[in-house]
Structure formats: C-alpha cells, structure tokens
Amino acid sequence: MTEPAPEIGHAATLRVRDSCLCLHAQRAARALARHFDDILRPVGLTNGQFSLMMALNRPEPPVMGQVADLLAMDRTTLTACLKPLVGRGLVTASVDDRDHRRRRIALTRSGRQLLAAAYPVWQAAHDALEGRLRAHDPERLRDGLLALGRL
C-alpha cells in the first residue's frame, strides 16, 4: 500500500501544454489583444474599448447586464471598463426611466465619431487577419470560439 506519488512528471506538463483549451484560449486572447491594441492605438482605443463601444452602438442604448452578457464579461468588470470611457466623455451611463435599478449605457456624439474613425481601421486589420488564417478556416474557428464563450 504505497501512497500516491505527491508529485507529477514532466509528461503531465506536456499534456497540459499541448491539450488545455483554457491555456490555448488565454494565449490566443492575449496575442490578439496585443495585435488589435497596436492597430487601434493611433485611434486612441484598446481592443476591449472598441468592442465595448460597438456593443453600445444601437438604436436603443442597452442596459449594463445586456452588454456584460454580450461580452461574456462580469458585471463588475463592465463597471470598471466604463469608467475611463465615461471620463473621456465617450460614453454616458444614466438611470433608466422605467426601472430605476437599470443604467442605460449610451455613446456620446464624440464617442460615435471616434468609433466611426476606428471602424475602417478595424476592418482592414480584420480582413488581413482572416487572410492569414485561411488555412485554419476562420468561420469554423469563430463557431468554436462562440461555443466556448457560451459555457
């Protein structure tokens, strides 16, 4: 009756490194974030700020919960991410008329203008990215990422 070895071998390391979907997703997310941050830096937005502001660009300004769901982001993270955008006058958060618990998040005029400037920059970079990924079937990849985001 020997106790199980209290340590694990290098083989386990290789298994995690090669197969862990979480690790691979974090890697991909970091690399893509850096890439789009670089692309969008001249415009003055990060990749996350761009996605967030895009989520706000709709006829009826969404409430926080909707946006957090759309971005698969914690509610409280959204609160924090809004702070710099509100500070720069790109976004406003105002209490909903019908339900005073809700906050309607809306782009300001200058937010919409900045987003309009960022959009073609994103478009060009994204087209280039898809081109480089042709061998990996971007459509399928998107589906897979979507499935992961639904967990």
Added chain:
Amino acid sequence: MTEPAPEIGHAATLRVRDSCLCLHAQRAARALARHFDDILRPVGLTNGQFSLMMALNRPEPPVMGQVADLLAMDRTTLTACLKPLVGRGLVTASVDDRDHRRRRIALTRSGRQLLAAAYPVWQAAHDALEGRLRAHDPERLRDGLLALGRL
C-alpha cells in the same frame, strides 16, 4: 462633395459582433477562465497560476523569457504573476549561474505538491469540457487557437 458621414450605422455593429475574431477570442477566454477558476478554486489556484506552474514543471527550470513565450504573455506580466506565487512559497526565482541577467523560475517542493493535487482536478474538468465540445471538433479548435497565439 459631401463629407463622409461622421458616424456609423448599426449594421457595422452587427458585423463586428458577429465576425470579430478578437472579440470572440476575448469572450471565450473570459468564459473559460471563469470556468477553470471555479474548478480549481478548492485547490487554491487560478487557471493562469495552474498553467504557469505547469510550465515550470520540467527537468531544468526555465528562464522568464521562455515562460513568457510559452504563455504568449508579456514579460512584465509574468513578473507580476509570479509575485503572489513566490509570496506563497510555491515558486522561486533565482539568478542564473552562467548568465546573471537571467532568472531561473522553479517550483518549490510545496509548489510541486500543490500542482500534483490540482492535476487530476484539471484532467477531469478538461475531459468533461471536451465531451461537451464534441460537435465543435476540439482538435481543430486547438489548432486554430494555436495559430491565433502565434500572431
């Protein structure tokens, strides 16, 4: 000669929301991080700490640059991530004998033991995850994520 409209329509929003690989990758990364953080919480590690410590579990302790590359993580992020692990006595960082610019990052005995406890937990969760993703071809998904991480 009209100026281009300074704002963009809702259609652009939908295009970004549906197609942006960066957004989809961030969504997936956040969801998976939360999931594995939950799974590993009883053990006392986050998903990132688990991956990081796994990367250290090898015959010759790696130097920081190697680990940062493996995780597709900024060098300075790695410095920050090591801090709590060193503080808990799970990891040590020591100057390399041959090249004094380098830091060898190694697991301590208790780090190896904690990792050994975390491994079967990860394994079970990862098997379950792959099962849920059968329809999305996890192998292919991993390849795609790997390609994204190489940008």
Added chain:
DNA sequence: GTGAGATAAGTTGATATCAACCTATATCTC
C-alpha cells in the same frame, strides 16, 4: 580591456478581471 550595442529583467502607472460583499429598486405574496 573598453566602449557600443544587444539582451534579460524590474518598475511604474493605467486599465482589465473577478469574487465577495453591499445598496437600491422592483415584484410578488399574503
């Protein structure tokens, strides 16, 4: 062996991320 350039890592400051806890408002039940 000295100085120039390259390489490895740390520091600072800003933003992002989440859990745990808290407050305000709405809804439901009686």
Added chain:
DNA sequence: GAGATATAGGTTGATATCAACTTATCTCAC
C-alpha cells in the same frame, strides 16, 4: 400595502495585463 424575495448595479481588494522607461549584464568589435 407590508414584508419577503428577486434583480440591477456599485465598491473593495486582489490579481492580471501591457506600454514606457530604467537597470544590470553580456557580447562583440576594435
């Protein structure tokens, strides 16, 4: 309508993330 419950958000504290800048060390050319 009063109290219980549910829902929407905010706050705090810890960790993660990176850019810009700095320090220490090494290597190479001479």
